[in-house]
Each structure stands twice: as C-alpha cells, then as structure tokens.
Amino acid sequence: MNDLASASTSALELTSAAAFRGPLVLEARGLSKDFRLAHGLRRDLLSAARDVSFGLYRSATVALVGESGSGKSTLARLLAGQERPTSGQILLDGRAVQPSVRRQFRAYKRDVQMVFQDPFASLNPVHRVRYHLERPWRIHHSRQSGASVKAGLEQLMTRAQLAPPELYLDKFPHELSGGERQRVAIARALAAGPRVLLADEPVSMLDVSIRLEVMGLLDDLRSRLQLAVLYITHDIASARYFSDEILVMYAGQIVERGPAEDLTLTPAHPYTQLLVASAPDPQSPMGIARGAAPLSTLAGSSLPAVGCRFSHRCPYADQQCRTQTPALLPISSSRAASCWHLDVAAPELLAAGLRGRVPP
Secondary structure (H helix, E strand, C coil), X not given: XXXXXXXXXXXXXXXXXXXXXXXXEEEEEEEEEEEEEEECCEEEEEEEEEXXXXXXXXXXXXXXXXXXXXXXXXXXXXXXXXXXXXXXXXXXXXXXXXXXXXXXXXXXXXXXXXXXXXXXXXXXXXXXXXXXXXXXXXXXXXXXXXXXXXXXHHHHHHHCCCCCHHHCCCCCHHHCCXXXXXXXXXXXXXXXCCCEEEEECCCCCCCHHHHHHHHHHHHHHHHHHCCEEEEEEXXXXXXXXXXXXXXXXXXXXXXXXXXXXXXXXXXXXXXXXXXXXXXXXXXXXXXXXXXXXXXXXXXXXXXXXXXXXXXXCCCCCCHHHHHCXXXXXXXXXXXXXXXXXXXXXXXXXXXXXXXXXXXX
C-alpha cells in the first residue's frame, strides 16, 4: 500500500458531493468526543466520535449512515450544542462557535436546529401543539405582535403539511398520529428560522406507510427554504435517494464518504459493502438482502484497542490492520475510504480513481 499511500491527502481537501448545491454553512473539523465510564474502581474511556470532519452546504443533504452505537447521534448532539467536544472545532460561516459566549451561542442555536428520532418523547405531553410552536417562535421573534405570532404559527403548520392549522393547534401530542407528531416537531424546529437542520433518524419510529411522506416533506423544505440538512440514518438505501453525499460511520469514525449514488452502487470499504449487501432488495418478493453477507458478520462485538476499528469483522484484516489505524485514502476528487486493503476490497474502483490522481 505504500504506492497508494503516496496519493493520500487530507479528507478536508476532498470536494464534497454536496458543495455544488450552495456555499458551506456548517463545518466540523476534527471533532472528537470521549466519555469516561466507571466500572467499580476502574475507569474506561469510550471514544464516541474520533477526528470527524465534514461540511454541510446550503440546499444540500448529507447523510450520516451507520449501525446503532456507531456514534451518529453523539455527533448530532455535538453539532446541536447539546454536548461539548473533547477536541476539534465547529464552524458556522467559517467562524468557530464558542459555547461559552452566551449571545453568540444563542444565535448559533437559532441557525442550527434538530429533529429528534422519537416525536412523542420530544414533545411535552401536558402542552398543546400551540404551546410547542408558540414558545420557540416568541423566543426567536421577540418583538412581534399577537397577530404576527398567529400568522407565523399558521405558516409553520402549513409548511409542515398540517392543514388546516386550526385542526391541530389545540390538540395534545397523544391525540395525533406518529406522522403528525413528527410534523409538529419539524414545524417547531422551523420556528427559529434555521439554516441548518439536523435530522436524527427522523422516520425510524414511524409506520412504513408514512415514512416516505415525511422524508418527502424534509426534502421539500430543504429545497424551498435552502436548508443545509444532515440526515442521520441506519438505512443506507434511503440515504442514497435523499442525500447528495453519504458519510459512513463505524465506531465513531468516518470510514468512507462520497456521492450518494456512486458510494451505494460501488462501495469501497468492507463495512460499506456489508451495509449495502444487507439492505433489503426491492426486486425480491420477500425483501431479501442483495448480498451474501451473513448476519453473524454484521453482529457487534467488542472493539479492538488498537489498529483499524473494523479489523475484528473484516475478511481482509491482517497484522497491519490490527496494529495501525488507516487514514482516509482519496479514491477520486470526491470519494475516500479508510482501509489498508482497498486494492483488494475494491481494486477496480481504486485503480480507476488513482489513474486520475497519480502521475504515470
């Protein structure tokens, strides 16, 4: 891999597949988050996110894909300001965010809003829909009159496809369906007038029949309001159709990134290959997965302390993988993967990419 490593550059030097939509709005640079776990007298360190870097662009959707426990939600909470990073920076419009500066951080929270996975848990059951929307509206539009607030709430409800608004504003969360509750949660996030929307598994708690409707709503809002969207999911198939770029996360690290369609059609990293292979095949009458990846291969187990975090599950792992951590290796101008053996895992893809990067 020495010849291949000579073509390697920093992940930040890659051109994001989402960059063509609009300018960079929010950027993560080397974000890491460690948690200390106590086991009696022993204290362990859990790295939930490790040196994660990527950008969110206006009018574009970037998908963060990975299994449960891979660190996706931790990364979302870091970007939302609910957790402080152990190291690294978050930049909004090119300027570092300082959580300790209260006025600056309040402005940041106005620009960056989050939609949570469970719409019932994220809404206070003792308050009506009107309260959930009016409170953030008044916080972020403090000088508006009562008539302006009323018009604003109606606009939010209409944007979230809850019409007519008067049918929903005086209802309690338990009186709504799961899809309606998630639409209320989306409307609440929009009340601040954000430029960035962090959607953490926004449809995983919903019935299959309405997931497509809610995802279509998010895509419509992205386009009409020119939002920069981070779509967090474990479903790589939906990420392909609703995002411009996919970041594949495993054990707190980005192991592959690239344009959504290219990455899902020709996955390079062995972990991405397993995710794609285990996705349901719509052409199959029983929805059987496309590949031959056995379920035991996808079962979680304890992570190795050194080397590649995926080495204990990878069919190509050798001694180098178990002792040295691979960096992201650019495959093309917009694709990269973190693997010592891309020449074996994805030989044709790597060769095609490097022909355009390495002089003969």
